[in-house]
Amino acid sequence: MADADIVQRLVLKEVTVAKCKEHGGEGAYGRVYAVSYCETIWAAKEIHSILFEHRSETEKGKFVEALLRECHQCSKLRHPNIIQFLGVYYPEVDGTKGVQLPVMVMEMMADSLSSFVEKYQNIPAHIKFSIIHDVSLGLCYLHNHNPPIVHCNLHPNNVLLTEHHRAKISDLGMAKVINTDSRKAGTKDSRVDFMPPESLNELSNYSTPMDVFIFAGIVLHTFNQQWPTPLDKMQTDNGSVTLSEVERRQQYLDKLSGEGEVLRPLVEECLDDDPAKRPTIATVCRRIQSSKDTCSTQSTMNMITLHQKVEQLSSEMKQQQNKILQLQTTIKEMEKHTKSMPTQSQASKQDIGITESPESKLTPVAPPLTTALASGRYQMKWTRLADLPVPMYDAYVVVQDKKVYVTGISPNDEALHQVYVYNINTDHWDQLPVSGHYFGIPQIIGGRLAIIGGRLSATKERTNKVLTYDVASQTWISYYPDMLSVRSKPGVVTHGEHVIVAGGTRGDDIALVQDDIEILNWPENTGWRRVSTTLPVPMYDISCTISDSHLVIMSYYSIDLKNYTVVYTIPVSEIVSPTRNRLLSWIVPNKWSQLTTANRWAVALVPNSSPLMVLGGTDRTSTVQTTDISIFDNTSKSWKKIESSLTSARSTAAVAAVNNNAIIVIGGCTSRVSTASAKSSSMTIVELGQAELLQ
Missing domain, CATH: 2.120.10.80 (Kelch-type beta propeller)
Known part of the structure; x- marks a missing residue:
C-alpha cells in the first residue's frame, strides 16, 4: 500500500482535547492525555519532539513514514487483550520545525498494572490470575500472528487495566522503533529487570522466548506486588559467583505462596537461561488456565464448606436455645418448691465475698438476676455500700477479684484523670x-x-x-x-x-x-x-x-x-x-x-444480662430522672417496667456485674439539663443489688 494511502486511512478528523481528568501523564516517549472523537473519550499519545533533535529533514520525514507504517500494523490487530488502536491525528500546534508529528489515538484505560499493584494491598488471588491470564492470551495472539509479532518492550507499565481489571497489552506500535533508538543511545531504565540474558547481547535477535521470559517477571510482580529486581551476583568468601536467572530471582519465587504457589514451576521454566528450553506462550496459557480453574474451584469449595459450617453453628445455636428454655422451665418448677422457704434477711454482701456474722444462712439456689426479676416473683434488694470518694456521673466501672475499678466525670476536675478502686472485702476506697x-x-x-x-x-x-x-x-x-x-x-x-x-x-x-x-x-x-x-x-x-x-x-x-x-x-x-x-x-x-x-435516655445497661435490663435514665417528655428498671421482652419486642426500682432517681450511672445474680450501681446525676447542672447534681451513692424471692 502506498504511503499516501496509509496516511489517508489512519488520519482522524475532528479530534479535540477532552476537558476531563480521566487520563493524563508523561510517559517515557511522550505525553498521554485524553481526547474526544465521535463523542467518545480516547487516550492520545504524542511523541516527544526531543527524539527529532539532530536529525535532518529527510531523516525526520522517514521517521514519520516508518511510524505511520507501524501504526497501520497496530490498526489491523484485533484481540480483547490487545489495546485497541484507532488512528492518528495532527494537532494544530506543531513544534517540530517543518515536520508535523502525528498523535496516536487509542483505547482509554483505567490504570497500569504497575500502578494497580502498588496502589492496592492484598489484591484477591482470582483477580491476579485473571490479569496474568489476559496477558498470556494477548501474547499468544501476537506470537501466532502472521507474521509473528514479538513485543520486545513488555513490562508492567505497558500492561493496562480496564475498570473491571481486564488486562490489555499496549505500546505495540512504537516498541521496535523506540527500543532500537534506545539501545543505540545506551539508555537503561528499570525495565531491564524483566529482560532475558540474551537481550544483553548487542547483536541479539528479538524472538518469542524473550517475551515468555519477560512474562515470568510480570507474574512475579503481580502476585508478590513488588518490583522483581534480580540479584546480579552472589558474594562469597572466595569472591562473587555468577547466578542463573532463576537464582537471581529466588527471593521473589520464594514469596509465591498461597494460591500463587502453583505457578512457581511454570515461572521457573519461563526464566530458563536457555531460550530453547522455555515453554511456548500457548503452553503457558493452558497451564495458567488450569491453575486459574483450580484456584476458582478451591475457593468455591472453601465458600461452600464455610457456608455449611455457618449453617451447622446456627443449628447448634438453636439447640442451645432450646436447652435454655428447658432450664428456664426447670427453674420455674424449682421456684414452686422454694416459694414457702425462708429467704436471706442479711445484706447481699456475703454473695460477693464480704463476710457477715456466723449466723448467716445459705439462700436456696436462685436463677440469674434478670431471669429472676423477669419472672415477677422476685424483687431487687439493695444494700448501700461505702460512698464514692468524689461525686461522679458518666462513669465507667469494671469488677475483678472483689475489687471495683471506677473512673468518670466529676465536679472535681482532678478526678477526671483518676482511677478509684473499691475493695469489697475491706470496704475501703483507694486511688491508683x-x-x-x-x-x-x-x-x-x-x-x-x-x-x-x-x-x-x-x-x-x-x-x-x-x-x-x-x-x-x-x-x-x-x-x-x-x-x-x-x-x-x-x-x-x-x-x-x-x-x-x-x-x-x-x-x-x-x-x-x-x-x-x-x-x-x-x-x-x-x-x-x-x-x-x-x-x-x-x-x-x-x-x-x-x-x-x-x-x-x-x-x-x-x-x-x-x-x-x-x-x-x-x-x-x-x-x-x-x-x-x-x-x-x-x-x-x-x-x-x-x-x-425505652421511653428515656441516659439509662444504664446491665452487663451480661439475659434478658437485657436497663436502669434509671431521664424521661424523654418530662426530662425528669427516674428510678425505673426495665427488662426487654423478646416476645413483644418491647421494654417492660418491672416491680422493683432503684432507691433513688438517677441517670448516667455506672453499673457492673459482681456475679451471676448481683450488680453494683455507682454514681449518676439527678439533673442533666446542662453539664453544669449534671455536675452539681452528681452522686456518690454506691449500691449493691440482688434479686430476692418475694414472701
Whole structure:
C-alpha cells in the first residue's frame, strides 16, 4: 500500500482535547492525555519532539513514514487483550520545525498494572490470575500472528487495566522503533529487570522466548506486588559467583505462596537461561488456565464448606436455645418448691465475698438476676455500700477479684484523670496512680486492668493508646498494642479471647463520631484489626454487653440536638470471625437488629444480662430522672417496667456485674439539663443489688 494511502486511512478528523481528568501523564516517549472523537473519550499519545533533535529533514520525514507504517500494523490487530488502536491525528500546534508529528489515538484505560499493584494491598488471588491470564492470551495472539509479532518492550507499565481489571497489552506500535533508538543511545531504565540474558547481547535477535521470559517477571510482580529486581551476583568468601536467572530471582519465587504457589514451576521454566528450553506462550496459557480453574474451584469449595459450617453453628445455636428454655422451665418448677422457704434477711454482701456474722444462712439456689426479676416473683434488694470518694456521673466501672475499678466525670476536675478502686472485702476506697488518660474505658483484658482510648491529660487530644496497670511496679505500661484509630468514649466489651472496641469520637465535631469496629485477640497480641462490619450509625458514649450470643450496643446519640438511646444487636460471630468478614459478606450480609428504645435516655445497661435490663435514665417528655428498671421482652419486642426500682432517681450511672445474680450501681446525676447542672447534681451513692424471692 502506498504511503499516501496509509496516511489517508489512519488520519482522524475532528479530534479535540477532552476537558476531563480521566487520563493524563508523561510517559517515557511522550505525553498521554485524553481526547474526544465521535463523542467518545480516547487516550492520545504524542511523541516527544526531543527524539527529532539532530536529525535532518529527510531523516525526520522517514521517521514519520516508518511510524505511520507501524501504526497501520497496530490498526489491523484485533484481540480483547490487545489495546485497541484507532488512528492518528495532527494537532494544530506543531513544534517540530517543518515536520508535523502525528498523535496516536487509542483505547482509554483505567490504570497500569504497575500502578494497580502498588496502589492496592492484598489484591484477591482470582483477580491476579485473571490479569496474568489476559496477558498470556494477548501474547499468544501476537506470537501466532502472521507474521509473528514479538513485543520486545513488555513490562508492567505497558500492561493496562480496564475498570473491571481486564488486562490489555499496549505500546505495540512504537516498541521496535523506540527500543532500537534506545539501545543505540545506551539508555537503561528499570525495565531491564524483566529482560532475558540474551537481550544483553548487542547483536541479539528479538524472538518469542524473550517475551515468555519477560512474562515470568510480570507474574512475579503481580502476585508478590513488588518490583522483581534480580540479584546480579552472589558474594562469597572466595569472591562473587555468577547466578542463573532463576537464582537471581529466588527471593521473589520464594514469596509465591498461597494460591500463587502453583505457578512457581511454570515461572521457573519461563526464566530458563536457555531460550530453547522455555515453554511456548500457548503452553503457558493452558497451564495458567488450569491453575486459574483450580484456584476458582478451591475457593468455591472453601465458600461452600464455610457456608455449611455457618449453617451447622446456627443449628447448634438453636439447640442451645432450646436447652435454655428447658432450664428456664426447670427453674420455674424449682421456684414452686422454694416459694414457702425462708429467704436471706442479711445484706447481699456475703454473695460477693464480704463476710457477715456466723449466723448467716445459705439462700436456696436462685436463677440469674434478670431471669429472676423477669419472672415477677422476685424483687431487687439493695444494700448501700461505702460512698464514692468524689461525686461522679458518666462513669465507667469494671469488677475483678472483689475489687471495683471506677473512673468518670466529676465536679472535681482532678478526678477526671483518676482511677478509684473499691475493695469489697475491706470496704475501703483507694486511688491508683494517674494513667495520663481521661474519658478512657476501663476493661479487664487477660486478667489485667486496662484503660482503652480517651484523651491524653497533657494535650487533651484523642488517643489510640491501650494502657495496662502493672501491679508489681504500680505504674501504667503499654502491654497491649495501640488501636488503629484514636477514639474517646467508645464501647468496649470482651468476648472470650477477643476485645471488641466500637465507635467513639476522634474530635470535638459531631461529624467526627466513629462508626468502625476494631478487635484484638489478646492471647496472640499481634495487633488490632478493623472488621468489615460497621455500626449502623456513628455512636459515642456507648455501653456494650454480650447477651445470648449477640453483641448489644447501646448509645446516647445526639441527632439534631435531640436526645435518644439507640439499641442494636448483632450475632457476635459476625464480629469476631475473620473468616466470615473476608469471605461470607456476600452470602450472609451483616445484619444489625434495632430494638425499640425505652421511653428515656441516659439509662444504664446491665452487663451480661439475659434478658437485657436497663436502669434509671431521664424521661424523654418530662426530662425528669427516674428510678425505673426495665427488662426487654423478646416476645413483644418491647421494654417492660418491672416491680422493683432503684432507691433513688438517677441517670448516667455506672453499673457492673459482681456475679451471676448481683450488680453494683455507682454514681449518676439527678439533673442533666446542662453539664453544669449534671455536675452539681452528681452522686456518690454506691449500691449493691440482688434479686430476692418475694414472701
